[in-house]
Amino acid sequence: MPGQTLFQKLWDAHVVHVEADGTTLLYIDRHLVHEVTSPQAFEGLKLAHRTPRRADAAIAVPDHNVPTTDRSRGIADPISRLQVETLDANCAEFGITEFRMDDIRQGIVHVIGPEEGLTLPGMTVVCGDSHTSTHGAFGALAFGIGTSEVEHVLATQCLWQKPSKTMLVKVEGTLGRGVTAKDIALAVIGEIGTAGGTGYALEFGGSAIRALSMEGRMTLCNMAIEAGARAGMVAVDQTTIDYVKGRPYAPRGESWDKAVAWWNTLHSDADARFDRVVELDAAKVEPQVTWGTSPEMVTTIGDRVPNPADAPSEVKRHDWTRALEYMGLTAGTPIAEILVDKVFIGSCTNSRIEDLREAASVAKGRKVASSVKLAMVVPGSGLVKRQAEAEGLDRIFVEAGFEWREPGCSMCLAMNADRLEPGERCASTSNRNFEGRQGQGGRTHLVSPAMAAAAACAGHFVDVRKLQGDAR
């Protein structure tokens, strides 16, 4: 009998009951809650006169609607304000811990979970948000759910699931200078497509993944959903355990030792079989830039906007044509000649301390180009912001002409006041370049934090490796 994959180990540890057809009632250890996808779940609970089975397993934070500017006057938009107040009221009523908007621990739900030690190896983690895949970086089984399932988890602490197929994305070798986890993620999506991971749980492995920090692993797992996979994961190793140790909600003492003993088993066995294996050579990954309206419409900084005539199928040719029209791009244009109007550094993909350090190292001693209307940095949490300020990163950004903001989802999906105007073009460290994602008519190009900072300073996309080579 072959060994087990990490996915199988995590699955087996959470089985409550199996139906004859294999449908499984799976136990959920951690439930992260935010203001957008929870109000109707709490309403459903109340209408059925139910209460949360384990309020202690849930943690809530407002992130999508919160302003990233001065918060002393609250939220200006009354509809956004009502949604946040509804979360406050529901958490108070049901005894769920919430990091409110004025709490230093407030931030993007996928940043604060790991930061507080609320996300731990071996857990099942769910949230009414597709980027829950982020938490798989800790050797956890983490996936996004809809509001009906949010209500279901609140009421039962379980979910009905069928096992996913498994895919190993193996990245061997060493990443080049200026190439990051974000570039691996985009390169993988370019390779397998936005639906390539549908039905699969992805495991990222290989020497290049083991060399990544936890921040890098979170970026990678975060983007698993953009490849169609609900869950992405990385095996537990010393990097994982070192990150978790001492976090406020992490176990301590005897409990810690017991936990670590189990966590150290959370990797795929050497002889485990995957349903699909995709291999990537780390040394060949280059800085990536998306050119279209789906994350799979991606290429390298040295390349050109593709020609729809070269698309591999009729349906794709149609999609590429439409994407170029929406993006206001002409086939054959060098990526490095595309001008940007705005730059957004933030989101659950790239707003952690390492991301900000990476962007600041490019911004240091440079100025945002005069043609750029707005370049903003939105830290992932209050604690990330404080850490960055302690390191002086905020001053580097502000001196270069970036705006330094309060934490939240911000212009990743523009539910608050931060958005693109029609036709504006943005270099963004977020995860989705869909039509209208950052504001109706807005044009999004996904890049790494270093590439975003470089685009801000140049006014157009530029190979960050060239800037990093400069003696300033």
Added chain:
Amino acid sequence: MRKFTVLDGLVVPLDRANVDTDAIIPKQFLKSIKRAGFGPNLFDEWRYLDHGEPGMDPATRKPNPEFVLNFPRYAGASVLLARDNFGCGSSREHAPWALEDYGIRAIIAPSFADIFYNNCFKNGILPIVVDAAVVDRLFRDCEANAGYRLSIDLERQTVTTPGGEVLVFDVDGGRKHRLLHGLDDIGLTLLQADKIKTYEERRRQEAPWLFSGSQQ
């Protein structure tokens, strides 16, 4: 939840791959704390020429005459014909809520995004996976014939074309059962309450840190 048994419905073809949930229901409408009323804003950015915000009266909006849902021949459609990876992107259940509120009861596509597919079943919508070449043909037939309808029978797992061709589709047994009877998942799960309790008791011994619930 509304049950789904049989449907004989007018078909509207949406000829785009990778239709994401941001397109199905744009973010500004996600600020609602209600479950109903999203139908007028289904595909808002494609369907109207003016910018939509919550609270606008749909009667005052400017419909985009080039968007397929606005073609008079597709008024009242309840079957959506779509391309690969329909419903990709965010987990927002507002997407099926908007489709259901508009009147869509079944979606036929070569593939669906996982979370969206699952969310449909929670809201009385049947997503049907059909081979891409067959979907291609359905697009051609639908566009060529005004009033093109399909008959869907969930119990028999069939889609019948106006020409009498019968397409058989797969659906998970548990999901089928719940959709056929409009059953509430939570009620069914609570029948397993003893097993959940047993699991929790065992797990509390094995992994006590998962149950401490507060800062350590």
